Amino acid sequence: xxxxxxxxxxxxxxxxxxxxxxxxxxxxxxxxxxxxxxxxxxxxxxxxxxxxxxxxxxxxxxxxxxxxxxxxxxxxxxxxxxxxxxxxxxxxxxxxxxxxxxxxxxxxxxxxxxxxxxxxxxxxxxxxxxxxxxxxxxxxxxxxxxxxxxxxxxxxxxxxxxxxxxxxxxxxxxxxxxxxxxxxxxxxxxxxxxxxxxxxxxxxxxxxxxxxxxxxxxxxxxxxxxxxxxxxxxxxxxxxxxxxxxxxxxxxxxxxxxxxxxxxxxxxxxxxxxxxxxxxxxxxxxxxxxxxxxxxxxxxxxxxxxxxxxxxxxxxx
Amino acid sequence: xxxxxxxxxxxxxxxxxxxxxxxxxxxxxxxxxxxxxxxxxxxxxxxxxxxxxxxxxxxxxxxxxxxxxxxxxxxxxxxxxxxxxxxxxxxxxxxxxxxxxxxxxxxxxxxxxxxxxxxxxxxxxxxxxxxxxxxxxxxxxxxxxxxxxxxxxxxxxxxxxxxxxxxxxxxxxxxxxxxxxxxxxxxx
Numbered sequence: 430x431x432x433x434x435x436x437x438x439x440x441x442x443x444x445x446x447x448x449x450x451x452x453x454x455x456x457x458x459x460x461x462x463x464x465x466x467x468x469x470x471x472x473x474x475x476x477x478x479x480x481x482x483x484x485x486x487x488x489x490x491x492x493x494x495x496x497x498x499x500x501x502x503x504x505x506x507x508x509x510x511x512x513x514x515x516x517x518x519x520x521x522x523x524x525x526x527x528x529x530x531x532x533x534x535x536x537x538x539x540x541x542x543x544x545x546x547x548x549x550x551x552x553x554x555x556x557x558x559x560x561x562x563x564x565x566x567x568x569x570x571x572x573x574x575x576x577x578x579x580x581x582x583x584x585x586x587x588x589x590x591x592x593x594x595x596x597x598x599x600x601x602x603x604x605x606x607x608x609x610x611x612x613x614x615x616x617x618x619x620x621x622x623x624x625x626x627x628x629x630x631x632x633x634x635x636x637x638x639x640x641x642x643x644x645x646x647x648x649x650x651x652x653x654x655x656x657x658x659x660x661x662x663x664x665x666x667x668x669x670x671x672x673x674x675x676x677x678x679x680x681x682x683x684x685x686x687x688x689x690x691x692x693x694x695x696x697x698x699x700x701x702x703x704x705x706x707x708x709x710x711x712x713x714x715x716x717x718x719x720x721x722x723x724x725x726x727x728x729x730x731x732x733x734x735x736x737x738x739x740x741x742x743x744x745x746x
Numbered sequence: 747x748x749x750x751x752x753x754x755x756x757x758x759x760x761x762x763x764x765x766x767x768x769x770x771x772x773x774x775x776x777x778x779x780x781x782x783x784x785x786x787x788x789x790x791x792x793x794x795x796x797x798x799x800x801x802x803x804x805x806x807x808x809x810x811x812x813x814x815x816x817x818x819x820x821x822x823x824x825x826x827x828x829x830x831x832x833x834x835x836x837x838x839x840x841x842x843x844x845x846x847x848x849x850x851x852x853x854x855x856x857x858x859x860x861x862x863x864x865x866x867x868x869x870x871x872x873x874x875x876x877x878x879x880x881x882x883x884x885x886x887x888x889x890x891x892x893x894x895x896x897x898x899x900x901x902x903x904x905x906x907x908x909x910x911x912x913x914x915x916x917x918x919x920x921x922x923x924x925x926x927x928x929x930x931x932x933x934x
Contacts, residue, residue, distance in 0.1 A: 434915040437922040443893035443900040472926045477825040478875040482778035489795045497806040
């Protein structure tokens with residue numbers, strides 16, 4: 430609170446008791462500050478002059494005068510006029526009766542005036558109360574308008590926040606999709622790398638040989654199957670070219686043949702361009718097998734070969 | 747009444763000598779304004795009448811202390827007493843309000859407070875004061891009136907108006923500056 434604000438609040442009596450006591454300590458030591466405060470308080474006190482006068486009840490005067498010991502001034506006696514003396518002289522009792530009638534009428538008039546005064550006072554009181562109600566109503570209206578403005582501002586902020594949340598949500602969704610795609614790509618690359626490493630391991634073995642497996646059925650004459658293997662190893666690489674693509678419910682399956690035994694091995698499908706590579710694992714060295722065959726089987730492969738026979742079949746040299 | 751033409755200062759000089767007719771003239775002259783102020787502040791006729799009664803009793807008791815020679819403003823003195831009594835009554839009614847520690851102090855305080863009316867503002871006609879007040883911006887007028895007529899502290903005003911304390915301080919300052927300016931314009 431600045432000194433100017435302190436002076437203003439002190440002048441209108443708005444400082445708390447403690448604040449006022451502290452301010453008055455400053456005031457005591459500063460004639461300059463006292464002069465500033467005097468003008469400020471005079472301005473505030475002038476507000477008292479702005480209040481509408483209101484007549485109190487007649488009883489108040491009696492109470493005040495009783496407390497101060499000041500007697501209420503008695504009503505001045507009616508002055509005797511020459512006319513009434515003359516009437517009293519002329520008409521005696523009649524004049525007294527007329528005077529009595531006038532007194533009754535006068536009392537009635539005074540009562541009526543008293544009632545009128547009270548009614549005016551009551552009206553003034555109502556006016557004052559009405560004025561206060563208007564002030565309170567103005568306050569309430571201002572407060573309502575202010576609250577409405579604050580509510581509108583809050584709604585705007587909420588709408589903006591919701592828009593930001595929606596935008597962030599969309600960004601998050603996009604980032605999540607990109608992350609998923611990136612994870613898939615990483616997985617794909619990782620698998621490709623692993624496959625390449627396996628293939629490289631096969632091709633890096635000592636005494637690697639290549640066996641070309643001929644087509645056994647005419648429909649596959651344009652295709653080529655090659656087997657890269659070392660006789661003493663248990664893993665080999667099969668490459669395929671120009672194989673016709675299969676429907677999703679079918680697959681190519683490798684068979685290792687030893688005598689009458691047809692041992693099921695890996696299954697594979699080719700790319701759309703008809704190529705494929707596959708590392709085949711065996712429990713025994715490849716020198717233990719006589720032939721290798723390829724069949725078309727239901728997706729997932731089978732434990733026994735297709736009765737229609739192999740599409741490729743050839744010896745291991 | 748023959749004494750009606752006497753000035754306020756002359757009446758108080760007579761009151762100081764214990765002349766009760768002067769007190770009665772002064773009462774008739776200002777009771778409506780005193781009661782209007784008390785009623786405005788208390789909103790209750792009975793309490794307002796009690797305050798006006800007390801105020802006039804203090805004028806009667808303190809008339810000898812009033813500085814007639816310095817041309818003190820009698821009406822302002824009376825209204826200041828009414829205002830002070832009303833503020834004290836309001837604060838007694840409100841819970842959790844620390845009472846004015848000077849409540850029982852010497853009533854010379856009121857005499858001194860009335861000195862503020864030696865300033866020219868005390869001589870402005872009532873209708874001109876009303877004109878100045880009516881020109882105050884609403885929020886400034888409310889802060890001043892809530893404090894001056896309702897006896898609220900700045901914290902209570904901030905709470906009632908739902909405004910930050912700093913805003914109330916600022917409005918009070920701006921309101922008072924504006925009021926002084928308007929009163930000076932009315933003087934001119």
